[in-house]
Amino acid sequence: MASAWLHPGLLVIAAGLALALLRGRARDAVALLAPLAALWLVLAAPAGVAWSGTWLGFEVRPLAYDALSRLFAVIFAIMAFAGGLYALNQKSRLELPAAYVYAGAAIGAVLAGDLVTLFVCWELMAVGSTLVIWSAGSGAAYRASMRYLAIHLLGGVLLFAGIAGHVAATGSTGFERMALDSPAHWLILAGFLVNAGAPPLSAWLPDAYPEASWSGMVFLSAFTTKTAVYVLLRGFPGTELLVWVGLFMVFYGIVYALLENDMRRILAYSIVNQVGFMVAGIGIGTEMALNGAAAHAFTHIIYKALLLMSAGSVLYATQKRKCTDLGGLFRTMPLTAFCGIIGALSISSFPLTSGFVSKSMISQAAGDEHLLWVWLALAAATAGVFLHAGIKFPWFVFFQKDSGLRPAEPPLNMRLAMLLFAALCIGLGIFYQPLYALLPFSTGFVPYTGSHVVVQLELLLFSGLAFFVMLPMLRRTLTITLDADWFYRRLAPVLVTAGFLALRAMGRTLAMARDGGMRRIGAAALALHGPQALFARTWTTGGMALWAALLLAGYLLVVYL
């Protein structure tokens, strides 16, 4: 069986390296076939450890399948395929190879059966994703990619320290469920949360992702944060802290997206928001909640990529990203608008879309556990998702006002990629059984009950009413909202500059003091030892005899005393 000796992640990485050399049809063929081959490998492989061995004296299991890892590997392979299709006409020669290395590393991370392999894939993802941002080619993208890399290397250092501590304490490299009972496990959790976009460092995501090219952000939205969701699902299910971290992320995403003007930054904030739902589900920790988090990661990758493909098509066609510059594009981009609306309905968990069948499980779990406040917060956030992404994105980009722009629809491959994911959003919303069959637990959850559907429709439609009633308060302005990245983009440079100035001033003072001091010492030496000074004079023989006599007298005195 090929699935026993061929690693789907390495296959996609190898395809990425080949893409760098290939041109024309051969390049397109490799870009489309490699993810499909990886998908087939993942689906065909039996559960269990396929590869194991020792590396640097550690037990490693670089290829291990179970229900959870298979679920994530499946969606990553599907995502790589659709992203590759969407990006076929990308001019950058770097982006697609980098994106495939990134995607392959993400598949490798979720199929890693041990912490050592996980760490290697984790860092490879950081490199691949940085190159994806970098390949946009602008100065802004380069600077954003360096900030992005700095944060992810910090996350990597935390994770590495944690893994080292864990291995030292337990002697095992196995990736198992962990409790927050040692500094090492806290460090591992912190490393995971950095990649999830959790506070206090959420700002890396809306800072860096929107600077990628029109196709680059489609890839970026899928892998890093969802790999973090996967490792939290495996490592820290039922950790109560995660409920509160997740709820914070949910509302952070909504509030910042409401204030944002850049359409792709709106969608970036909404990634944090959606990952917040998953993290909260992981914190609740029941089988229902974990299924919900895993399923939501699966559906989220599809509808978020669809939203970003729609936004990417607008960016491709108009070179504009700001809501204040856009509007009225439904006239000439009806397909892009339609696909964007399907994605927007899915992210809002409208009944008959993929978001509904996944997110309902997280709310259901909060209800089953009688967590009233968590349940109320999740319900408010569900309404808020429709508000900040579900209506806001399509409204300001495709309707709102007539911006006068009349761009054409994007090329065929981009349209096909959008149609594929739009079909999956609706398809999974109606035929959800295949997705439920892939989930780690079987809970017998039924998404479509009369009460679920009616309450969900009420929440969403009245959220829509609130949007249009309060539209004057949501008018877009040419502004950004400060975030934690202010500390390293503004405060730190100011402090460093001030520090340098202070050091230079101190140095100058010291130099002056030194020069002054030397001059005084020189003058004193000259006064005592100069040509005519006290110690340099020629002394008379009588004087010398007198001093010798005095010395001898002193000696006598000392002896007799």
Added chain:
Amino acid sequence: MSDHWLVRPATIRLLWRVFIAVLALTVLAEFLVEHHPHFRIEAVAGFGAWYGFLACAGMILFAKGLAVFLKRADTYYEEESRDG
């Protein structure tokens, strides 16, 4: 050239009427379905409707409040580009 039919005032008036009718229907639909509320508040009539509306209004107001302190011109970070 007359504007697209979708943005004519008459269409927008019609859309508002349809929207309000749909809102009313969703609240009325509550009486047709069986409920299994987890919490007492869930059983209050039209819970999803008023809770959804108030939650959104609250979030918008909170965001506006936060903006007073944290809003900056979108050129705020652009001085950075000197070195790029």
